[in-house]
Amino acid sequence: MIANQQVFQFVLHLADDSLILGHRLSEWCGHGPTIEQDIALTNLALDLVGQSRLYYQYAAEIEGKGRTEDDLAYLRDVIEFRNHLITELPRGDFAFTVLRQYLWCSFRTEFYQHLLTSSEIKLGELAAKCLKELQYHQRFSITWINRLGLGTKVSHEKMQTALDELWPYTFEFFQPTAAEEKLINASLIPDCRDIRKTWDQSCQSVLREASLVVPQEHWDFQGGKEGMHTEHLGYILAEMQFLQRTYPGLVW
Amino acid sequence: MELFEVFIRSRNGLHHKHVGSLHAPDHEVALENARDVYTRRNEGISIWVVRSKDILASNPSEQEALFEPARDKIYRHPTFYNLPDDVKNI
Numbered sequence: 001m002i003a004n005q006q007v008f009q010f011v012l013h014l015a016d017d018s019l020i021l022g023h024r025l026s027e028w029c030g031h032g033p034t035i036e037q038d039i040a041l042t043n044l045a046l047d048l049v050g051q052s053r054l055y056y057q058y059a060a061e062i063e064g065k066g067r068t069e070d071d072l073a074y075l076r077d078v079i080e081f082r083n084h085l086i087t088e089l090p091r092g093d094f095a096f097t098v099l100r101q102y103l104w105c106s107f108r109t110e111f112y113q114h115l116l117t118s119s120e121i122k123l124g125e126l127a128a129k130c131l132k133e134l135q136y137h138q139r140f141s142i143t144w145i146n147r148l149g150l151g152t153k154v155s156h157e158k159m160q161t162a163l164d165e166l167w168p169y170t171f172e173f174f175q176p177t178a179a180e181e182k183l184i185n186a187s188l189i190p191d192c193r194d195i196r197k198t199w200d201q202s203c204q205s206v207l208r209e210a211s212l213v214v215p216q217e218h219w220d221f222q223g224g225k226e227g228m229h230t231e232h233l234g235y236i237l238a239e240m241q242f243l244q245r246t247y248p249g250l251v252w
Numbered sequence: 253m254e255l256f257e258v259f260i261r262s263r264n265g266l267h268h269k270h271v272g273s274l275h276a277p278d279h280e281v282a283l284e285n286a287r288d289v290y291t292r293r294n295e296g297i298s299i300w301v302v303r304s305k306d307i308l309a310s311n312p313s314e315q316e317a318l319f320e321p322a323r324d325k326i327y328r329h330p331t332f333y334n335l336p337d338d339v340k341n342i
Contacts, residue, residue, distance in 0.1 A: 034253070036274050040288040140284055147277065 006179040007120065008062045010189060012072065013082035013225055015055030018130075019073060021087040021104060022048030023236055025097070033094050040140065044101065047133040054126050074244035078233050085224040086169035088233040095148050095158035100166055102141035102206070107173045109134045110199050114190030123188070142206055149210025156211065163207065164215050171220035173199070180225075255304040256282040258289075260296035265341060268300050279303075 025045035032038025056069035086104055091097055112127035112134065148155040174196045176184060183189045207214060223229070243250060253275040259268035271290050276282035282301040291299065310318055322328065 034275060036276065036285040036289055039292075040285065043288050043292055136287075143280060143284060147281070 004062060006182050007188065008059055009082060009179050010183055011055050011059040011062060011123075014126075015052045015059055015072070016081050016083035017052075017087050017104075017108070018048040018055065019052035020081070020083045020233070020236060021100075022046070022052060023240060024087065024089075024091050025101075027091050028097065037094070041097070044137050044140070047137070051130045051133065054129065058122060058126065070244070074241045078229050078237060079227040081227065081229065081233060081237075082225050083233075084169070084172050085221050085230055086166065086172070088224070088230060088236060089166075089169070090232055092162065092165075093158060094144075095155070096162040096165070098141045098144040098148070099159060099162045101137060102145055103166055103170055103203070105134050105137045105141060106203055106206075107170070107195075107199055109138055110195045110202075111190060111192065114195060118188055118190075119186075120188050145206060145210045145212070149207075149212050159210065159212055163212050164218075167215050168218040169221050172222040172224060175222050175225075177225050253277055256286075256301045257304050257307060258282075258286040259300040259302070260286075260290055261298040262296055264297065268298065271295075273304060276301075 022045045025041050025048065028038060028041040029045070030038065032041055052073070053069055056072045059072055060067050060069055084104070086100060089100065092100075109131060112131050115127040116124045116131075118124045118127075145159065148159045150156070174192050176192055180189065180192075184191045204214065254277070255273055256276055256279075257273050258271050260271045261268045274282065274285050274289055276285050279301060283299060286299045286301050290296070
């Protein structure tokens, strides 16, 4: 029970990551470059929103104060959200979207692999369920990174620009919060610092194959996991939470 | 982008069935697109994709020559056998 509050925050972080990235992907609905990609991106969005529901339900259960998954998704404000900053960045172009998907997804996949053996059984079970979907997301994004990276001059430039913009946000993946440190010490969650090397190697090799170069000098952004967000998150929440805020308790 | 034809096998023991077509730059993307477009409601366990231009289709104007001769040869149909109840999917 000692780590209950920390587990709650951590599960919220997983839920928020999936929800916000899922929402960003859903913005492609009706705007995909082709009908096939439109459907593909919407599928990924639905997977992620579905995953966030599992985590919100679990978070509500841990908290035990009668809040529901909907309360957690729709009635918290920016400062209470725990998602990585990379998930809330505007969707950008198709290159930006698939590259972000890859960077986040390859980290999340690696992280979930280690979470499978958590002493908190439920965390392992949920990770196993999400992994199957994320492995496809990864395959999908690598396919496109290759084709755009090695495609035309324009497609290559767009991928490289996306990488330059996104790379500084990957730093945050490997910075545990104080609350996470406690969970790591209790062997409830993997230490994200330990998976950095594996992630970095596989990432570099995927990018290299697509002839993309990781920027050498850059800022490192962080803060999302502790509620310090970019200005973009507020706009997402405004759109996503509008209905529940305006008509509290409204159901379909 | 090229046109691809998609074939899905809905479950083990059945054959692949043509379900539609889609656009993709190459086979690999076509397979992923097929997964996303044609199996999102749990329709399949196996996918084949093939470039539409690699399919040789019979010419509709040759229909009579190709298919008429088989029309009056009912003895070629296996309808004269009694099928055991246990045999499925024939």
